[in-house]
Amino acid sequence: MRKVIALLSAATAVAALTGTSASAAPDAAAPVDTGQGKLVWSSCNDTSTPALQCAMLDVPVDYADPHGRKIKIKVNRLPATAPKSKQQGPILLNPGGPGDSGLWMPAYISGQLPKDVASTYDWIGFDPRGTNGSEPHVVCDAHYFDGERPDYQVGQGTSKAWLKKAAGYAADCAADWSWLMPHMTTVDNARDMDSIRRALGAPKINFYGGSWGTSLGSTYGQLFPSHVRRMVLDSIVGPTISWYDHNVLQDKEHQRRFDAFAAWAAKADSVYHLGTDAAAVEKAYQQVEADLRSNPVDAAPAPGRIGPAEFEDTFYGGGYNFLRWPRMATVLSAYVTHHDTRPLNIAYNLYAAPGADDGAFPAYNAAQCTESAWPRDWEFWKKDQAKVNASAPFYTYNNMWYNAACMFWPYQGDAAGRMKITGKGLPPVLLFQATEDAATPYQGGLAMHDALPGSKLVVQNGGSFHEILFHGNACLDDTFTDYLRDGSLPKGGGRIAKTCAPEADPTPTYVTPPPALTRTTAVSPLSPTDPEAVHGVLR
Template sequence: MRRPLTLLAVAVSTVLLGSAVPVAAAPDGDSRETDAGRLAWTSCGDATTPALQCAMLEVPLDYAHPDGRKIKLKLNRLPATAPKAKQQGPILLNPGGPGDSGLWMPAYITGQIPADVASTYDWIGFDPRGTNGSEPHVVCDAHYFDGERPDYQLGHGTEKAWLGKAAKYAADCAADWSWILPHMTTVDSARDMDRIRAALGAKKINFYGGSWGTSLGSTYGQLFPSRVRRMVLDSIVGPTISWYDHNILQDKEHQRRFRAFAQWTAKADSVYHLGTDADAVIKKYYAVEDALRTTPVSAAPAPGKIGPAEFEDTFYGGGYNFLRWPRMATVLSGYLTRHDTRPLTIAYNRYAAPGADDGAFPNYNATQCTESAWPRDWEFWKKDQAKVNAVAPFYTYNNMWYNAACMFWPYQGGPERLKITGKGLPPVLLFQATEDAATPYAGGVAMHKALPGSKLVVQNGGSFHEVLFHGNACLDDTFVAYLRDGTLPSGKGFIAKTCAPEADPAPTYVEPTATAKASGSAVSPTDPEAVHGRF
């Protein structure tokens, strides 16, 4: 049995284990094509998409020592079917996370765009290093997210429990995975992408990335600008902001989206009976959370119980995807007006119940904690986060504890992420919604300024996190035109094109069904209500 480290021991281990390898932009030709590895494509056995092929690719663990230890990446592809003369090469795909699987993306995206465009590309999905089907699949604590977890909110006696939980998670990761954790940054994943390119035999790649995938894509473009043909970044992480400061932006934007949900619900009082103004609805939300502190609800068929932490996790995804709002309002209405907890257990199992292990969380931490500086002092966090919570109480402490392992992470990063300049890149197409809570609008503006040749498409009033493929023709047609022949929006101002938002969902009481499926991935990545990671 592994002995957990104390808080002090974890802090000491930071010094003993050392810091992450410094990040530096590499020469554009530093990947040796002869070392690319080979891809043996075989059928994925996918009955829905029989043409889908799978392969494993061996890549260096440490690119500073490319002849050393190797790890493997899981890849899939939908090959181009257009005549050879019309084919446009591979397009690599990443949905964000950090650490989310991209293997669902080739089949999904090709089904969302015209066949005459889809057929011209080789669509490449992959699992980032250390995640999902890649080898190894890093697991630090398979039960980290099991309910009932300590209350997120300070003042309920759970501060020490969360500090111990976060410190132990960092220690457990270091105890089992010290050999790979320093090599799971965005730069490492970008270099993996170049190995994929070389193994495909392509001189250049195309790329679509959403959320953290925009950081991955821009990093690849910075390291290997001459190897980019076309690039699309959707819902953008600012290129210079620290991950700690980015979380604070998220907290404030999630507060705005929570109020937008409350306003929408208040307009539908005849359906939900939660009050006719936003403040009344918000009070009802906190009334349910308070009740769950006293009497948690069974999470069945998921294990454990739904307390205040699980309740918050069921709701924050509404800031990513407003198609969840009818079910969220039903949870509150069912609990308060019908004394029915079934909508809550169904929503929890659909949106927030843990999977078989800690999923992409090790990659999330290893990426963020090691590539920009994080405060290491709890007293600083406590005071600083209290200021944020004063204006954004809906998400601040939830987000703080989700990221608290970075306080104790054994590989210190920073002080800054890789600088993005856009030098040598072709025009990059950027998509950003003004009301995006997960990757706030400022990130899209900052990336557009960092990439002088880029074109920025703004969905004014839009709130989807990852705006493409929701049926908005203004957005989707712009993406298709760029993929078809490189056509870019013609606007000459800072914003090249503006698109309108989608209509709010119709208010409907979502009647409980007989059964609910328990899984951390109960919502398929292709489900209209899906969200991808925290970035």
Template sequence: MLPMRKVISLLSAAAAVAALSGAPAVASDDAAPEDTGQGKLIWSSCNDSTTPALQCAMLDVPVDYAHPHGPKIKIKVNRLPATAPRDKQQGPILLNPGGPGDSGLWMPAYISGQIPKDVASTYDWIGFDPRGTNGSEPHVVCDAHYFDAERPDYQVSQGTSKAWLAKAAGYAADCAADWSWLLPHMTTVDNARDMDSIRRALGVPKINFYGGSWGTSLGSTYGQLFPSHVRRMVLDSIVGPTISWYDHNVLQDKEHQRRFDAFAAWTAKADSVYHLGTDAAAVEKAYHQVEAALRTSPVDAAPAPGKIGPAEFEDTFYGGGYNFLRWPRMATVLSAYLTQHDTRPLNIAYSRYAAPGADDGTFPAYNAAQCTENAWPRDWEFWKKDQAKVNATAPFYTYNNMWYNAACMFWPYQGNPAGRTKITGKGLPPVLLFQATEDAATPYQGGLAMHDALPGSKLVVQTGGSFHEILFHGNTCLDDTFTAYLRDGSLPKGSGRIAKTCAPEPDPAPVYVTPTLTAKSATATGLLPPTDPEAVHGVLR
């Protein structure tokens, strides 16, 4: 049972924003007055020894853009200034890696370093932390220990549903108790308006944009609200513009199952390395053997705190659907555990991919966007029956994903029945879209749907590709298309729904990853440094 204070907070906060449930889809407000009550960007060195030219600033923006002179919050922004002659410069390019809520501050130095200098030097590269997250102020924390190990088992067959329902309801209550003044204003639309505040503070009439994962929803929303302020836009690994967040998660479940099946088949071909069996079914059986063993005998998570039980084990493995360069380490975890009784590879993989950070990371921002932007089902009986149907064909990820999103059952701010902002592309210049056919986090259908919604767009498809965010992995077909567009606006010449196709990267070599003491600490979403080949960015669960 929830503490009465939190119940009251939930009810009062819900009443305070009840109007949200009937709000119409947001239309373009390009003609809105310029007075947004925002602050100015005062740049100073970020004191980044690896990129000394990087500059940082904080920007005051309204909590609620309907009341521009009301309370303010701060957005952390950084930039890597253009170095080309002034007559060659092409203005700022704002960057977002997804999430919702992931930091974009690493992106200016990293992405500008992935393209030829003669192009990179013509842009001001702009990163930012979305409102309420990371280095922006305030940094919203609802329950700093929400992801602590050992967590309840995800599988409903283990009798943990009541524990998870209480945990999810408690999280929603904790958020509302402390952050009811901000949470209703952390939607994709609010973040898009922050982007325009950044544009205005930069003093430019137009911006360029690159976004991946949820960043594609952010970018397309910005383009819908402010089409005349868009010069060029690139969307990589695309959230479909009309699908509800609940249905998007169901689609993810099915695609993650396909990626897990692909991992099992890849591992089976390398039986001489991993000794887990010569067919995919044997490898999947090995996975469930390890999970069952951890269910009765969880292991110490060292160097991370707590214990690794079945939930932590599942969290460690789902990231293989985002980046197949994780497959050798994942196969090693199973092999070491079952053939050598060695838990060190599991400890290291958990620490790298799934161990929580100091607090609940970007999870408040994730919920604030997804739970508020659609009308989610509120009845547990509906979830239980509907998710059981999904689980029957996609058991690898369904219940993991269900409990990750369960706070939306209790979120105090009802979603908009009309759905997310309708994307029409009216007034936008040609947008360049990138999508892999095997992407589990933002399934292929989303790329097709976004192209259909943006009549002037060009869609580049990586047939057989499975990276989540497909640029900057060394694929010249993809990266050269991006570079050409940034250089002079050049687009693929193909007509029809798909303008260009690119080949996938080869599968990784099957190697046994010898345990080392260099495990990297991860966050609740499993992020690694962008230079790590096993890194996952744009995590949209």
């Protein structure tokens, strides 16, 4: 009953609350009293990067009430070491999510650049409001992702279970966090970025963002164009598409990437023995999933078991990073040819096992569910998603249930959707987009270029990484470096200013599990800088 009351009372207030977050003057850069705190830096005690400094910044829950309730944003920085005359100010960094931590980024990204460029910036990472090391750390249901979860496929009779689960999650968030949830939108996070700028004492900032970070950056540029010096957006969310429609595009692109994986594995039949055509490889995938419905396997050291839902989650990340393909093919090969579940167990623990709580999921829902007018009728979802699933069965129902809490979310946006991006007053923005990106499909890069006059779009034709910088592609990375060095942009005109080649597919390799692996052996999760890691996960 407490949850129902919270949902009803929150729903009555949503118009005023979300209206405050979503509206903005054409240029919100005029001096205002934000009621924010100060940055007091101290060592992060990071032995790998001793120069890294950390701080907490007080910001208002609601920027319309700057002297009201406060929360804290965790911020870190790697200070510039170049002479003062050569320094270029702070560059704020965001990897996506919504809700992913950016604290790993200052050390990593500065380390990818020549010293003469990296040393000229103050590299600034932060945890978005309500997430990770920021305070409070929002948790709606710490066990939401525990396995074994209901089957994603609607044909398995689990729709009622998922609807109950999704509605319960929305109710949990509203019951415990109704004071904060309406204020965790992209606009709120963009205003936090400007609070960081003010606390740094910088008249302008630079920005690099990937995935949802491109929405965050473009929103900041719309709100505060006069405070932008340089901006780089990598793997771009289209500026006008609704989040529901964006998910449909993802479903179709993930199917294309899964088909590409199957074709790649089929060419390596001598390694994986899954068949010599893509259809045979996809049949093996379906065979394993069907078997796990009756015979789920132990997920140790993660809690619970690996059933069909956990199996699907282990594989969808291949659409973000094809360096996972050899391990994915090994999982299928080991299971089908030897009924060896060890590679599946390892891959699940690396790629898909839940953390200690629901992670960035509250922030994900708070942004996406609030910023668009989502369909509220399950009958509409069922019919519409069935049409998508008919041509894109790999990911459609997985993605649908991941986003199903938006059906019940009490803080929904209006039909106008997300903030309109015009680029008015912005300096030239540098855009990067791969044509085969499954998470932020290619159309988004084109649409953002069209929305930002003066922007330059760099396209990796045939590329499929999600967030395409820093994978060793000199054509891409050098363009980024030149822009940060002195503002140089690609010279090409037209819609696409520069085209870069894709990386080669990975070499087919059977990823043999360690011989001493036992059911209690801990599997270390991938670090954000691991080649197989997925950044900027925008489901």
